[in-house]
Structures are given as C-alpha cells and as structure tokens.
Amino acid sequence: MFTNFVVSLIVSSFTIAVIMLIKKVFQKQLSAKWQYNLWFLLLIALTLPFIPKQLIDFGDHFISWDVTQRNGIGRTSNANGDDVSRNVNWMQDFTLSVDRSSPELLNIVLAGIWIAGMLVMIVLTIHALLKVKNIKRTTTELKNKEVRCLFDQCKQRLLISRHMVVGESPLVKTPMTFGLFKTYVVMPAHFDAWLSIDEIKHIFLHELNHYKYKDIATNYLTVIYQILYWFNPLVWFAFKEMRLDREIACDSAVLNTLDEDQYAEYGNTIINFVDRASYPKNFPLTNQLNGSKEQIKKRIKKIASYTKESKQLKLKSIAIFMLVGVFVASQIPLVSVIAGDKERYDFNSERAVYEDLSEYFSGHEGSFVLYDMQGDRYSIYNENKSTLRVSPNSTYKIYSALFGLESNVIARGNSKIKWNGLQYPYDSWNMDQNLSTAMTNSVTWYFQELDKRIQLDSIQAYLKEIGYGNYDVSGGIEQYWLESSLKISPIEQVQLLRAFYTNQFGFKEKNVRTVKDTIRLEEKNGSKLSGKTGTGNINGNNINGWFIGYVETTENTYFFATNIQNENNAYGSKAAEITLSILRDKGIY
Numbered sequence: 001m002f003t004n005f006v007v008s009l010i011v012s013s014f015t016i017a018v019i020m021l022i023k024k025v026f027q028k029q030l031s032a033k034w035q036y037n038l039w040f041l042l043l044i045a046l047t048l049p050f051i052p053k054q055l056i057d058f059g060d061h062f063i064s065w066d067v068t069q070r071n072g073i074g075r076t077s078n079a080n081g082d083d084v085s086r087n088v089n090w091m092q093d094f095t096l097s098v099d100r101s102s103p104e105l106l107n108i109v110l111a112g113i114w115i116a117g118m119l120v121m122i123v124l125t126i127h128a129l130l131k132v133k134n135i136k137r138t139t140t141e142l143k144n145k146e147v148r149c150l151f152d153q154c155k156q157r158l159l160i161s162r163h164m165v166v167g168e169s170p171l172v173k174t175p176m177t178f179g180l181f182k183t184y185v186v187m188p189a190h191f192d193a194w195l196s197i198d199e200i201k202h203i204f205l206h207e208l209n210h211y212k213y214k215d216i217a218t219n220y221l222t223v224i225y226q227i228l229y230w231f232n233p234l235v236w237f238a239f240k241e242m243r244l245d246r247e248i249a250c251d252s253a254v255l256n257t258l259d260e261d262q263y264a265e266y267g268n269t270i271i272n273f274v275d276r277a278s279y280p281k282n283f284p285l286t287n288q289l290n291g292s293k294e295q296i297k298k299r300i301k302k303i304a305s306y307t308k309e310s311k312q313l314k315l316k317s318i319a320i321f322m323l324v325g326v327f328v329a330s331q332i333p334l335v336s337v338i339a340g341d342k343e344r345y346d347f348n349s350e351r352a353v354y355e356d357l358s359e360y361f362s363g364h365e366g367s368f369v370l371y372d373m374q375g376d377r378y379s380i381y382n383e384n385k386s387t388l389r390v391s392p393n394s395t396y397k398i399y400s401a402l403f404g405l406e407s408n409v410i411a412r413g414n415s416k417i418k419w420n421g422l423q424y425p426y427d428s429w430n431m432d433q434n435l436s437t438a439m440t441n442s443v444t445w446y447f448q449e450l451d452k453r454i455q456l457d458s459i460q461a462y463l464k465e466i467g468y469g470n471y472d473v474s475g476g477i478e479q480y481w482l483e484s485s486l487k488i489s490p491i492e493q494v495q496l497l498r499a500f501y502t503n504q505f506g507f508k509e510k511n512v513r514t515v516k517d518t519i520r521l522e523e524k525n526g527s528k529l530s531g532k533t534g535t536g537n538i539n540g541n542n543i544n545g546w547f548i549g550y551v552e553t554t555e556n557t558y559f560f561a562t563n564i565q566n567e568n569n570a571y572g573s574k575a576a577e578i579t580l581s582i583l584r585d586k587g588i589y
C-alpha cells in the first residue's frame with residue numbers, strides 16, 4: 001500500500017510537471033487542440049499504478065523496493081524460547097530482533113486515510129449528480145421555433161445526428177452540456193430575450209463541439225481520477241488546467257467554423273456571461289461556457305490571437321505529443337516495481353489436495369504444505385496463506401550455506417569462520433564457528449559473513465537461478481532475509497527443498513550432500529528427519545515462525561513447510577511442534 005501510494009504520487013507528479021514544461025516551452029509549436037490532448041497522456045499515467053501487476057511485470061529487470069523495510073538490525077537481541085524447545089536441542093529458537101517501523105500499521109493508516117478521502121469525494125460527486133438531476137428536472141424544451149431551428153442547423157453543420165435535449169432552466173446561469181447517455185444542452189432561462197441570434201449560434205456551436213469531442217465522457221473520467229488521487233494537489237491543479245485547455249480548444253473549434261470578422265463577436269458572447277454570472281457554479285460533470293475571470297481572460301487572449309491550424313503546426317503538435325507519450329511509456333518500468341513486490345506465489349496444481357488442519361494451529365494463523373514425492377501430490381492447509389510470501393528468516397541458511405560452498409567461500413573440510421568478537425545473547429554464538437556448528441546453533445552472524453564474502457550480486461544471481469521467492473535482496477547484505485525484502489511462500493519452500501534434495505539445479509553433488517548433512521536433525525524408526533527452523537522477531541515480538549524440511553522413509557520422501565504468524569507468539573519451535581504433530585498423525589514420522 002505504501003509503495004503503491006509513493007509510486008502513484010511520483011508518476012502523477014512527474015507527468016504533470018513534464019506536460020506543464022512542454023506546454024510552456026513549445027507553446028508556439030502546439031495548437032490549442034494538441035495542448036488539450038496532452039492531458040490525455042496524464043490520464044494514461046494516472047492509470048498505470050492500477051494496471052494488474054502481471055501485465056506490467058518486468059520480471060528480473062527491476063529490483064523492487066519497500067522503503068518501510070529499510071531499517072537496521074537491532075543488536076539488542078531477544079533470547080526468547082519456549083518450554084518445548086528446551087527439551088529438544090534442534091528446536092531451540094535462536095533469533096535476533098530487528099528494528100522496524102510497523103509497515104502493517106502504516107499500511108492500515110494510509111489505507112484508512114485514502115479510503116476516507118475517497119468517500120468524501122464520492123459524497124461530493126453524488127451531491128453534484130443530484131444538482132444536475134435538479135437541472136434536468138427543471139429544464140423545459142425551447143418554445144422559440146427560430147432558436148430550435150438554429151440548434152438543428154448547428155448540429156447539421158457539425159455533422160451531429162444524435163437526438164439531444166435542448167432547453168432552458170432557471171437553475172443555470174451559463175450554458176452547459178451534460179449527460180452521458182442522454183445529452184442535454186441547457187441555457188439560462190429567457191436567454192433568447194437578451195442574446196442575439198448570432199450569440200446564440202456561437203453558444204450552440206461551442207456546446208455541440210463539447211459533445212462532438214466526447215468532453216462529457218472525459219468529465220466522468222476526470223472525476224473518477226480526482227476521487228482516486230484526491231490526495232495529490234498537483235492532480236487538482238492539472239485538471240483545472242485541463243478544463244481551461246478544453247475550453248480554449250473548443251473555442252478554437254468554433255472559430256474554425258466562423259468567418260474571421262466574427263471572431264470578436266464570439267469573444268464578446270463569452271464576456272457577456274462573465275457579467276451575468278460573477279462566478280461559475282461547481283458542476284464537475286458538466287461543460288460550462290463560463291469560467292473564472294482569470295480563465296476568461298486567457299480564453300479571450302487566445303481568441304484574439306487565433307489563426308487556423310496549419311499543416312506544419314499540426315505535424316509539430318503531433319511530434320511533441322508523441323515525445324510526451326514516450327515519456328509516459330518510459331514510466332511503466334517504474335510502475336513495474338510494484339509488480340516486483342511479488343507478494344504472492346501463483347500456484348495452480350491439479351495435484352493439490354486441500355485439507356482442514358486448523359486444530360493444529362490453535363492461536364496462530366498459518367499454513368502447512370506437504371509434498372509426497374512418490375505420489376507426486378501436495379496436501380495443503382490454508383490455501384490463501386500457502387501462497388503468501390513472508391520473510392524466510394533462518395530457513396534461508398540452508399541456501400546461504402549452499403551458495404557459500406558453490407562460491408568456494410567455504411568448503412566441507414574448511415568452513416571455519418572466526419568469531420567477530422561481538423557479544424550475542426547465546427553463548428554458543430560467541431565463539432568460532434564452522435558450517436555444522438553454525439547451522440546447528442543457527443548462528444546468524446556466520447551466515448551474514450558468508451553473504452559478505454559471496455557478495456550481494458552473486459547472491460541475487462543464485463536466488464534467481466533457483467527461483468527463490470521474490471529473490472529481492474534490496475534489504476541489504478546483512479538483513480535481506482531477516483524480516484526484510486526477501487520473501488517466500490510455504491509452497492515455494494517445499495518446491496525448492498525438493499529441487500535441492502534432488503539437485504535439480506546442477507550444483508556440485510558434494511556441496512548438496514554437505515548441506516544435507518548439516519540440516520539432519522534426528523532419526524526415528526528408520527525414518528530420517530531433516531530441516532531448519534526460523535523465527536522472525538520485529539521490535540522484540542516473535543511474529544513469524546517456520547519449520548521446513550523433509551522426511552526420508554525407507555519407501556518415500558516427504559517435503560514439508562509450516563509457517564505460523566502471530567503478534568508475539570510465533571516461534572520456529574512452535575512451527576516444528578505443529579509439524580511433528582501433523583506428520584505423526586499422518587503416519588509419516
């Protein structure tokens with residue numbers, strides 16, 4: 001939500017700034033019509049953040065970012081563990097607390113403010129619709145046959161055949177056009193008493209040009225975008241400029257149908273309404289002839305300097321329009337950063353069976369995924385959570401170890417790394433480590449040191465090669481897998497474990513074997529249990545618990561991933577406890 005908010009703000013603001021700059025620099029090379037058309041590129045830019053992510057996903061070419069997660073790791077550590085973990089050595093919880101602002105809370109607050117603003121805008125829009133409805137109700141058809149005949153002549157002149165309601169209403173002070181399905185051209189009451197027939201003709205031509213160029217539909221579009229982007233004052237300013245440019249373009253279209261000696265009369269017709277209606281009514285869904293005095297002043301200047309659009313001017317205008325179009329298109333990769341978040345894995349398998357295991361997850365939200373290699377089928381609890389990507393925390397150490405071995409940073413017989421001297425809350429961490437002890441005691445600093453020696457670009461290459469979740473390492477070399485940018489779903493954990501187990505990625509067999517040995521946990525009745533727990537701790541709260549691994553029996557191998565989440569009671573050891581209960585009841589382990 002926060003990322004969407006920032007991207008929509010950036011895209012809309014940049015596009016508005018560029019359009020205004022182009023209009024300023026190329027004002028003599030842009031006709032009135034094309035100055036107005038430039039604003040349609042803004043509508044495209046405003047749409048980009050709402051396009052379905054899969055349509056603008058640039059895959060590996062752009063790294064996603066989430067500014068809410070770029071905080072440091074707190075060295076004040078949390079030594080929380082649960083009672084169960086103390087009885088089973090491999091189920092001990094070793095985790096460091098990371099300091100984070102609360103993205104969830106921030107998202108909720110932002111979403112609340114955004115929705116509240118939209119609701120206010122929707123209420124205002126409904127109010128405007130009701131006012132338009134009142135105008136419709138009070139509109140009476142013209143009785144003056146000469147004026148009605150003039151309206152039909154203007155329609156024929158602009159090649160408009162659709163039936164339209166033309167009338168007058170005591171509720172309007174300036175001519176206006178509205179109605180998406182049934183078009184109304186409404187004049188002030190008794191207008192034919194104080195307007196000349198030529199002035200009425202000018203007004204009809206102006207309003208009918210609004211219809212001809214679909215300005216009524218554009219009004220509805222801008223209102224929708226104004227509801228969505230109510231928070232951006234630049235968008236409000238842009239739409240105000242767009243309406244002015246639309247009136248200027250409409251004036252030009254009318255002047256194009258008049259003789260040159262009628263230009264001044266047309267300008268006077270517009271000025272006439274400034275005196276009768278000192279300020280325009282706020283009807284966002286209508287086209288009004290009148291406007292503010294400042295806008296009228298700009299329109300009169302344009303009318304006074306009007307020249308017919310030459311072929312050369314038209315070509316220049318189109319070229320500039322295309323230039324801005326290229327700029328708008330160039331922002332699509334930026335918007336694809338949103339798609340890069342890849343918060344959910346797209347899983348669709350006919351070999352999946354969904355089952356209710358909620359009794360095992362008492363007090364926790366979570367998911368359990370089991371893959372039966374011999375039967376080639378999945379058993380999944382909680383379909384929604386099974387595809388949701390969350391931080392892997394210490395379960396990632398399986399792959400960190402593999403990458404370290406593949407990069408020759410460490411070797412099976414030479415994996416010792418000297419203790420960095422920092423005091424950690426676990427005695428087993430405060431000493432030199434090799435891969436076996438580091439994996440057994442889940443020594444975070446050991447794997448952070450491995451990552452530094454491998455280097456971040458190589459790590460990301462490995463992550464992309466094996467398709468590890470969102471393979472996003474933008475969280476930084478020391479923390480990307482600790483409640484930060486890197487995320488993976490339970491289903492992906494299982495699929496990757498299977499690929500790792502069978503070495504589908506073609507890593508050195510001896511390295512895969514080494515990692516397998518380090519994650520071997522226990523053996524019971526001829527079945528071997530391997531795996532890794534992980535606990536995510538933010539600001540002292542254990543919010544994310546993992547247990548992933550596999551069971552090798554004499555006849556089959558089962559891969560599993562359990563993830564649990566809670567405000568402050570989600571441990572890796574709890575996830576392991578749940579997993580063992582399920583595996584036991586299924587007769588697997």
